[in-house]
Amino acid sequence: MPSSGTAKFNDVEADLLVAVQDLAPGWAAPAARQLSHFGEHGLGWYVLAGLGVAANLRGGDTERARIGRRRWAAVGVSAFTAHATSVVVKRIFRRHRPTDPRITVGVGTPSRLSFPSSHSTSTTAFLVAVARITGTPLPLLGAPVMMASRMVLGVHYPTDTLAGAAIGAATAGAVTEIERRTR
Template identity: 60%
Template structure:
């Protein structure tokens, strides 16, 4: 199927997914091959969300904050400094983010799955490597938020898990299975870290356990 020069890779989702699309760009003819499977799903998600007001800027901020788990480790350090009653819990947040990120990097180097590279996928940020599986952002963010949910904040932090997963798809740097695997790895790592630290993330402010949880 052929389209005019005004159509581009970000054009009609059905056409981009089902058929090869030929477009003219900078006096060059570029053929976008048909997409299937995860590529088609990723393109459909981008077509629904990327151009929605505020979505792309927020996704980029989340990407910057989560790079190398630095934002979560910084938040954990700040929390430990100002929230002495839950210092062990904040230590668990930092440890969960760090260990889960390290685990994701090791797995990436074993699996060596290439990041999305179909020409119809819009890539919104740069990445430190070309390796995709699992998503380190989804891994460390999930680990940090799970640890936070266990220190008296309740389930509210967990709302950030689907948000970070979607943000990586909107930015075009991961496939859906990358972020799903990352979230599973992060949750598992946070659980193991919590057990190793003796339930540090469940530590409430030092009154009584019941009182501490009620106050929060």
């Protein structure tokens, strides 16, 4: 049974979630569902990382192509490792998804566990890793989009998405640094 402090915190987060859903334009929920399907278990990110590796196959056995393949493989490893970490953390914390009757749930989920958001975790890991290898922060703009989509769909509290993003960013930082140091 949650403590009264935990219950009050969940009430505040539920209020925030209701506000996000109330402010979302009509197109947001359908777009969020598409993002949800793309990011399920990180699969869309793994495919994009694989395409990055494949694009560097055209360079043959040049140093540049080898580094490109390693970097894109690290992007995929970042997303996978972040996702796996989120699954373990979910099983430790065992926080249930939002159940407030004011919240509209717009997509099915593979589990009832909410903290952290695995979509936010793998997405942020992928995008941070891409930003590091491309040298531009532009990919990072996608992380808050995925985070907001999970709230628009009513399947995560705000802290679920924030924690997921933090885990994803830390994972990508570690994996890309390991790739760089072992090149």
